[in-house]
Amino acid sequence: MGAMSVRPDTEAAAQQAAGTAPHRAGFACFVGRPNAGKSTLTNALVGQKVAITSNRPQTTRHTVRGIVHRDDAQLILVDTPGLHKPRTLLGERLNDVVRTTWAEVDVIGFCLPADQKLGPGDKYIVKELAGIKKTPKIAIITKTDLVDSKQLAEQLLAVSRLGEELGFEWAEIIPVSAVKDTQVDLLGDLIAPLLPESPPLYPEGDLTDEPEMVMVAELIREAALEGVRDELPHSIAVVVEEMLPREGRPADKPLLDIHANVYIERPSQKGIIIGPKGKRLKDVGTKSRKHIEALLGTPVFLDLHVKVAKDWQRDPKQLRKLGF
Numbered sequence: 001m002g003a004m005s006v007r008p009d010t011e012a013a014a015q016q017a018a019g020t021a022p023h024r025a026g027f028a029c030f031v032g033r034p035n036a037g038k039s040t041l042t043n044a045l046v047g048q049k050v051a052i053t054s055n056r057p058q059t060t061r062h063t064v065r066g067i068v069h070r071d072d073a074q075l076i077l078v079d080t081p082g083l084h085k086p087r088t089l090l091g092e093r094l095n096d097v098v099r100t101t102w103a104e105v106d107v108i109g110f111c112l113p114a115d116q117k118l119g120p121g122d123k124y125i126v127k128e129l130a131g132i133k134k135t136p137k138i139a140i141i142t143k144t145d146l147v148d149s150k151q152l153a154e155q156l157l158a159v160s161r162l163g164e165e166l167g168f169e170w171a172e173i174i175p176v177s178a179v180k181d182t183q184v185d186l187l188g189d190l191i192a193p194l195l196p197e198s199p200p201l202y203p204e205g206d207l208t209d210e211p212e213m214v215m216v217a218e219l220i221r222e223a224a225l226e227g228v229r230d231e232l233p234h235s236i237a238v239v240v241e242e243m244l245p246r247e248g249r250p251a252d253k254p255l256l257d258i259h260a261n262v263y264i265e266r267p268s269q270k271g272i273i274i275g276p277k278g279k280r281l282k283d284v285g286t287k288s289r290k291h292i293e294a295l296l297g298t299p300v301f302l303d304l305h306v307k308v309a310k311d312w313q314r315d316p317k318q319l320r321k322l323g324f
């Protein structure tokens, strides 16, 4: 459990101290049960809101990459949805995305919330991870601000034992709190030496390579998810149809017109999204517009429409159209 103390005393660290370390760049992904705190941790590492967070499970549908620029390394974070027992075609596709991602990255971070008992869901994921032999795996105990030191120690022991049971050793085990910014930088320090030697893969300043339209759609989806009934979240998809600068605006007062559709599965869900006298939809627009403006750095006019795409989760054609 060397990871709990300071930077590990490796050759890479020594080279780093001497200023002779080669630059490294590579990919890492965080895996773990829904709500484990993967998106929040991605944002904390990148230092800006790029992944979509919410207190509802399984909100991250797209592979959003956050890019951490360091002097010694560039870390590209691939954020995957959780691995689930698939019940729909969408569920199967998501699991495929997850496994493909795992096989391709340089480091896998397994996230386990400090305040939740290590359960069958976690074991299922770690068992799958154990099968990916050559990729270093870091165990990250998240949300440490929610527990006392005794509980944290137990969790660290539990995850260490699980590795032993499954016949592999964690490259590191580290407790973090993304919310309190505890040990987040240290996590970056631990991942960096595990990346391959490489010049930076992305220009400095790029925080994500996700197309802007997808990011915008995710921000709208996040706002639309807030405060709706439990069964609705999985039925919502958002597609940005158009993003165009408004013509005839003075150069110092630009306005970006964004037209987006919020798709639901059944006509009966329309009322929930739109709300009495359209109030809910209006709130969704106002809220997401603020985030979009912050992301794009320009004033935005957001035009939202609600559309029914019948049973889209079960229809391959619709899934493709909606970007899955």
Ligand SMILES: Nc1nc2c(ncn2[C@@H]2O[C@H](COP(=O)(O)OP(=O)(O)OP(=O)(O)O)[C@@H](O)[C@H]2O)c(=O)[nH]1
Pocket: 032, 033, 034, 035, 036, 037, 038, 039, 040, 041, 052, 053, 054, 055, 056, 057, 058, 059, 060, 081, 082, 142, 143, 144, 145, 146, 176, 177, 178, 179, 180
């Ligand atoms: N107290 C505390 N809460 C956290 C921390 N990190 C995340 N959370 C909360 O946990 C919830 C889930 O966090 P997410 O980052 O969305 O979790 P996720 O693993 O990306 O979730 P999925 O996208 O559903 O897989 C949110 O309500 C976060 O605010 C933390 O360090 N401390």
